Amino acid sequence: MKNKTSNRRLIFQIAAVVVLIAIAYAMTIVGRGHTVYLDNKKLEYDGKTYDTPYKVVVLVDGEQVAKLYDRERGSATCIGQKFTVTLEITEKKGGNETTQTYTIPLPKNMDGIIINLPAYLAGLGEDAYLTEFIPSPDAEIVEEDTPSGDDFGMDDMTMDEVPVG
């Protein structure tokens, strides 16, 4: 009887662990954050030139995040693997404005993603409109003080005296 109870308890414990791992994994997918950079820049691709519209207003969740003219970049943050954006596009100065909502799939493994708007609007493939944003390495490395104080008078010691690696 006792064996049966402990077996049942073990099954519940394993099930709880499995459920928690599954939820954690699901969270890493649904909560994966990206910074999306939207470029309104002319693109040369396969020998063809894709020109920029005169003006693109970018709206995310109904809020304007950027107003892009030629060779300008805007950015927005996005949680999940799909980026829904509304673009108000004015092709020529003084021309009509067209509004369209797009849902752009984003790769999970990239933190920062650059989307070239002319290429995307022209219907080119992901390899043409999407590139990874790689931040430039810090120009100047600033050493941060690691904690050494402990309320026991070690605050007065210099970092040379405290081995911090």
Place this chain on the structure above:
Amino acid sequence: MKKLNKKLPRSGAEWLRALHNFLSNNVVPIMFVLICAYCIPRADLSWSYLLNEGMTRLGRNAFLILSLLIPVMAGMGMNFGMTLGAMAGEIGLIFAADWQVWGIPGLILAAIISIPISIVLGIMIGKLLNLAKGREMITSYMISFAMDGVYQFVVLFMMGPIIPIIHDSLKLPRGYGIRNTVSLLNMRQSLDNLLAVSVGGVKIPVLTLIIIAAACLFILWFRRTKLGQDMRAVGQDMEVARDAGINVERTRVISMVISTVFAGFGMIIYLQNVGNFPTYTAHTQIGMFSIAALLVGGASVEKASIKNVFLGVILFHTMFIVAPRTGTVITGDSMIGEYFRVFVSYAVITIALVMYEAKKRKAKSAAGLQLAADQLAEEEAKAK
């Protein structure tokens, strides 16, 4: 009505005794009500500001303070070891930030990561406290200092070379160890803002309050379970509980595990509200302030309830909000108020501990006198 009449004191002396009992049992909350009543008009802060700040602090701190209730129920006093749970919560948040999981999913992920760490730490502290029965508070206080060193070792030296950290923005410039401040900008107030409503200019973080209410319901339900009853029995008298067939040591360890896991969740709720955290110091004072708030709410080392949690948060944090401004108004220096509130936090814990010890001795001496009188009466009866 009959029951009420029975409870009401009848004579003047009974009224006086009842008043004396009420005052002596609630001296700390009464003191704080008086401090707040003195400080609030002098601080000259608008009511909407006060209510807004109060609501923010209620949402931020209540869960952490709730984590202290279960060890009190098991007779282990104030769990200074809740710091360990706070460390687990911070480690969860470091990973969520590194894996770029934002918003509420990031908080859920951090909470799930903190669970196994909190369980292991809770078992460890529970077993150690079983070796130091009767001295749980000072032992848990010292354990929290010892584990702070372990935490620093893990975060400062192991994160990077042994525990993989992907983003350089989190690492110290030397290439390993976590920076002094971890930004939670992409998780900041994601819990507080979801379902938030504004009533008369006061932002009410509904989801956070729902989670706190769920924790309260859990504690109420837990008290009624077999394990909860066992804990109360252990809290009242360990030897009697053992004689009744309760596994005292196991029960105490479970209470510490629950408290540590709750403290981890509480720390995540706290830090998401703040929006960043000092990696090496965020947890150090959290136990002290949570315990002070609970004691301000009228709890004692051996008795604490949900009502003490909420009264404590309101009174303690009202004092926190108004003290610096009152200090500025009265002395022209806001630092006086800062010193005052730090002084009061520690003083409250001291007063509560002294009162608890005094009451215990008084009860013990009264029991001794009663025993002596009983023995005398028995001897006299035998002699007759």
